Amino acid sequence: MSEEMYKQMAQCIIDGDSDIAIELAKKSIELKMHPLETITKGFVIGVNYIGDQFGLGEAFLPELVMAGEAMKAAVAVLEPELLKLGEAREMLGRVVLATVEGDIHEIGKTLVGTMLSASGFEVVDLGVDQPADKIIGKALEINANLIGMSALLTTTMVRQREVIEELDKEGLRPRIKVMVGGAPITRDWVTKIKADGYSEDAIGAVKVAKDLVGKGDQ
Amino acid sequence: MSYKNIKTISNPKLKLEVLTQDEVKKIHEATLQIIEKVGVRFPSKRALEIWEANGAEVDHEKKIVRVKPHIIEDAIKKAPPAYKLAARDPQQDLQLDGNHVNLGTDGCGVEVIDINTGEKRTSCLQDVRDIARIADATEEVAFHWVAVSAQDTPVEARGLHELKAVWENSTKHVQTESVYNVEEAKAAIEMAALIVGGRDKLRERPVLSLMQCTAPPLGHDGGSLDAALLAAEVGIPTGFMTMAACATTGPTTMAGNLAVGNAEVIAGTALLQLAYPGAPVFYAAAQTASDLKTGAYTGGGPEDFLFGAATNILADFYNIPLSMGSFATGAKEPNWQAGLEGSLSTFMASVVMSDMLLGCGFLHGSRIWSFAEMMMDCEIFSIVHKMMEGIVVNDETLAMESIANVGPGGHYLGQKHTRKHMRELFMPKFMDRRPYSEWETKKDDARDWAITKARKTLKEHQPDVLDENISKEMERIIKSVEK
Structure with missing residues (x-):
């Protein structure tokens, strides 16, 4: 079940769709999925994919930006959950x-x-x-x-x-x-x-x- | 209409009126007067007989014919306004219908910048094969000219070796400018017939077309005329190209030069129509100015660009397709001059919808072939292709929703509308838009990327092979011409 969700999460980032990203993030909370894993196993995979595609010249700047914005939207939903758990995403x-x-x-x-x-x-x-x-x-x-x-x-x-x-x-x-x-x-x-x-x-x-x-x- | 692995310009939004209808009429009247009073030289027994039989005044000694205007005008009206150039692969047939600009390779050079060593050397048969193979893979190239001379093959059959080499390495249409005598023309027609399964099929599927140069001022070449008549007989499209150059082989003034060139082409075209009414013909031109210091044919410069735009207006007036010289440059290596001359000549010839553009790949006045130049010329064609689409204005392209979403400030990079339309923006292959620091570490440019692309294409591209039996049969035909 969660594997399928992760795939959808990665895909909505690749598609640069913030609406679906927010929806999936909310759904993951309802399903009591761990927010950190939701980020690392789901959304981040999409960001990395677009980054790689960009490096290969297959994806363009608007796609990078849209992926970034969708990622940001998803994380904004998940961040309060992380705080509740007393955890934080490790930032660079x-x-x-x-x-x-x-x-x-x-x-x-x-x-x-x-x-x-x-x-x-x-x-x-x-x-x-x-x-x-x-x-x-x-x-x-x-x-x-x-x-x-x-x-x-x-x-x-x-x-x-x-x-x-x-x-x-x-x-x-x-x-x-x-x-x-x-x-x-x-x-x-x-x-x-x-x-x-x-x-x-x-x-x-x-x-x-x-x-x-x-x-x-x- | 779209073709397999061929990019052509069609349905243009840009327009340019370089000559008014009145001016065209004046040039036409001057042309008729030249043909009637001054005459045009036709040094071919057969051509002179045809003229005589059709009521022209023929001076057999000087081989000059003088023709009444109505004979010329009636003959030209018999030429078909549109037809196709067939290809080995029917999905690559090209429509010469006034709504397609098709780019070909240029010809016929004598030296090549070697694709591997970068050294300049004499051209050979392998170069003809290599260029054809790369052109086959390159979507900007719609058809071939014989780009360079196969100087390692016997002179009397050279044009045939070249044709075979192109056909064996590409499925796109071949137009040769290197067959200009009866023997070779006969053999070339036989070779083309092998591909389409018979001489009688050539009219329907002309996989070969012929381009013959005139001999300005106001002359033709005998061998060329006889070869053209043979081609016209079987329905192989044939064109006469004038290269009259201001101040040497044509008058200094551009209008006069157009009239002289027009007289050569129109008289030659009329001859073919008198002999074979309805034969597919095209107008061809690569007029230019002469350099006043050296007398050289410049191939480039503002006169060249204007001729490029003016000639299609004339061809349209006669309602026949045009093959127009473009991309000509006197530059010795791919540089500022080559880019400038390639861009402006191609834009001017394209904006008036010349049916064929000749062509990509040359330096130093069509003498030195450069694979890098070929690739960069193709990018120029792509840029012109994009420009010819013009600016589309409708609800979708006005992007009102997107504009409202972003508002004052912010940016459009995150908009769905951007994602939907971003691939409509031109993505160059060879333009340097990198950060300065990246350039600084590599110091490379378009020329490096272009030659890399050519090498990669040559290494990787496998064209559809020509039937082995056809190859063998072509070999036999060539042998029969060789002494």
Whole structure:
């Protein structure tokens, strides 16, 4: 019975269908299936499959995003059950994401968030136009080990440096690692502002984040 | 209509009016005047006799004929406006109906960039086989020209060795531009008849078509004319191609050059109709400008692109299919110039729905074959194919539900509508859209991917074999032509 359910769970992630994902997650609770196993034996299989297909060039970005969103929807249903059991899904790391102050461009950052959370990170996305103190404050509040900052403008990318300088001043690095991204960001810039990592796209960001939290093999 | 493993452009949404109807009429009238007053050279006894029998004024010494307009006009009207180019595999028959743009390989080159070593060398029979095999597997290629010359075979039967090599490695239609004398034409027709089970079946299933070059300005080649007449007799589609080049073999001005080229093609076509009314014929052209520094035939450049669009308007006026030169480039390796000339010439010839495009694969003015260039040309054709679909506007494509779902801000990547339609977006094989860092570590590009793709196709693709007995019989026919 549960084998069949797991298959359906994987399939709804592959299909990127959040509605069915929520429905199946609720049903698993009714059937008293263990929420952690529901995630690892069911939904995660779908995420991994789409990831593999993407790597082979068979699946595309919208499919990855839809799988990520369906996964997120299912986990949101199951998380309270996990808490009740006093358990938690083992996460790769905690990430605070934001577009820096003065900048309202967010699609890249949002994609990074979707990819990271689908890959097993706990992600808090602060949104756009976020000043340094807000970003750092949130990182401290949730005990994040990673901050990701996005900027699209050459006039706002300097804010990335401000956040890093502030972190250094407070002695919060290397406890909190910093990754940056955005269209104008180059390797030279990353070196100059002493960020820990960067990626040019959302897929690459997952690998960078895993490396930065010491989970590069996962 | 869709064909097996062939991608053609059809039902276009884009349109371009490069010549008005008045301008076409002016070019037509100039053409008739050229044929009547200046004349066209037909250095073939048989051709001159046909002209004479049909009331033309024939100068036997100079081999020039002058023809009254009504004779030309009446003859051209007998040409069928649409017919098919048959293929060994009937699922790959091509309709020349004005609603399909079919890409062929280019021809006929003399050197090849070796697919394995990357070195440039003299072309040989094995190259003809390899190119045919890759073209067979490549959906953008709808039919073959003989791409390169099999220079390791005897001259007198070379065109036949080449034909056999293509037929043995592909089921798609073969158009040869390399058979231009009576002996070879007779043998080629016999070979084609073997495939369809008899000479009398060729009219219904012409698995072979012939392209003959004119000899501009205002001339034809004798062997070509006789070969074309033989083909027309059995219903093998035949076309005359003008390559009149502004300032050398044609007038400098484009309109004048069009008129000269048109006179060559139309006079040749009329000859075939006078001899065999209703014979399938096509218009063929690869006009261009000459380079003012060297006098060279440029094959490329803005004049070339405009000719590409203008010629189909003329062919449409005469209501016969067109085979149009495109992808011509003077570039010495696959580079900026090759991409530019390939793209614009192909777009311009396609937007007016030229029935056949010649063709993919060449560098250096159709002399050097490059497998990488062939693959990249095919991608250009695919891009033009996509562009010709235009923009479809309806309730589904306006995506109103999706727009409401996303609202201001956010993104469309998670929408079901996106998933449903995303594969309609063009997915390039050879365009570099990677992150810079990825390029930086590999430093590779389209040329590397294209040659890899060609090598893989050559290694893996197994075409449907030609019946062994037919092969043997073709071999016998070829031997009988060899001295």
